[in-house]
Amino acid sequence: MPDQNVYEGVLIFAEQLDGKVSNVAYELIGKGRELAADLNTEVTAIVLGHNIGHLADDLAARGAQKVIVVDDPCLEHYTTEPYTSVIYHAIETFHPAIVLYGATAIGRDLAPRVSGRVHTGLTADCTKLEIDPDTKDLMMTRPAFGGNLMATILCPNFRPQMSTVRPGVMVKRPVDHEAKAEVLNWKPDLTPNNKFVEVQDVIRKVSEKMDIQEAKVLVSGGRGIGNAEDFSILEKLADTLGGVVAGSRAAVDSGWLEKDQQVGQTGKTVRPDLYFAIGISGAIQHLAGMEESGYIIAINKDASAPIFDIADVGLVGDWHAIVPALTEAIAAEQAAKEEN
Incomplete structure (x- = not known):
């Protein structure tokens, strides 16, 4: 000891x-x-x-x-x-x-x-x-x-x-x-030994997407989105707000999103200024990865979903109707500000 x-x-x-x-x-x-x-x-x-x-x-x-x-x-x-x-x-x-x-x-x-x-x-x-x-x-x-x-x-x-x-x-x-x-x-001894390896080339993954941990706005979808194709609707909302799309483990496990887009205990911990939780029930593993977000808006058809316990604003209803209407309203507001 x-x-x-x-x-x-x-x-x-x-x-x-x-x-x-x-x-x-x-x-x-x-x-x-x-x-x-x-x-x-x-x-x-x-x-x-x-x-x-x-x-x-x-x-x-x-x-x-x-x-x-x-x-x-x-x-x-x-x-x-x-x-x-x-x-x-x-x-x-x-x-x-x-x-x-x-x-x-x-x-x-x-x-x-x-x-x-x-x-x-x-x-x-x-x-x-x-x-x-x-x-x-x-x-x-x-x-x-x-x-x-x-x-x-x-x-x-x-x-x-x-x-x-x-x-x-x-x-x-x-x-x-x-x-x-x-x-x-400081100069410690760095004499090469048989465990040293030589790096001949470095290939970096190139992605146009912002890291979800760097984003100020995240539009996150879960099992309730239903399929990969409908994430395009979330993409439109994210683009309108200058944010990026993320998701729960269920969405990633279903193959709808990439692993580096996963929020939660087995994904990434995020602290955006604005977090949309759409079709996400709010399992403890997911909450652990996003509960410190600045402002949380939850959209879910289940009024008893745990996500509403931590949300600043909760909307109960069909996200297919709510999200496009919300995107359209935000875009209209932005256009009006630009005109003025």
Whole structure:
């Protein structure tokens, strides 16, 4: 068992791609500041890549009090071994009490590798993080049993305490361009070994659709839409409002939408300013992914649907009649404003 008195501070893995920090890293810094305040300590962000020194100021503006920059050509593209080696050596060198990663494709690959190398626990896909006021341990809450209940997990005997956190769950701090952070340009040993791989080409998926986690307006459909073709009606509403279409797990499982359009416990967590829930009953797994939306409008023919419990406005009726009429009214209002 490690001497826990040696471990102090909150370390955030600040994932970046092509010189741009991911939104979940900003969210983790925001939550990290809250956790650090409860522990009377500081938040450190560690960013890996090549030619990324400029990101230190960006991370400071988002709330990082210290920034560790690891700049090396072999870190230009994410590969498992060098990234794992750097984070492992950072933990062994700086002894953070808490390490947080985004539950992204990279975070989900990296975090368990580091966990195994450090010999500590890892709680995956957390939706809530708090400090136990008595023990000062990190309480990591995540869905369990298919999202039907929430489990709070502690790691009292090993350090650091580590978790991956779902994007869109935590809240970013306001940007403060006057904020400064202590910056350390760190050079750990990165001698290639037989686990290093060479990236010969990077092929990115090209999509004209906005990521649903970035959209300010989401028009989301569920099982009640009935078929893939009728999602075109939702598309018209979304286009009129400058938003994008999303859906429930039922819509994705039916093949009506792509997986990256899924909102909910097994999809993405979203916080748009305006969320339309159309033909969605409101199962707890879906609510967990969108209940923090700014304004929720629910349309469902079942007046007892749970979605109405969290909706700001609820419309009971046939969505086939309501949505086209709503789209037409919004378009007419927009046209009138343009004329004036």
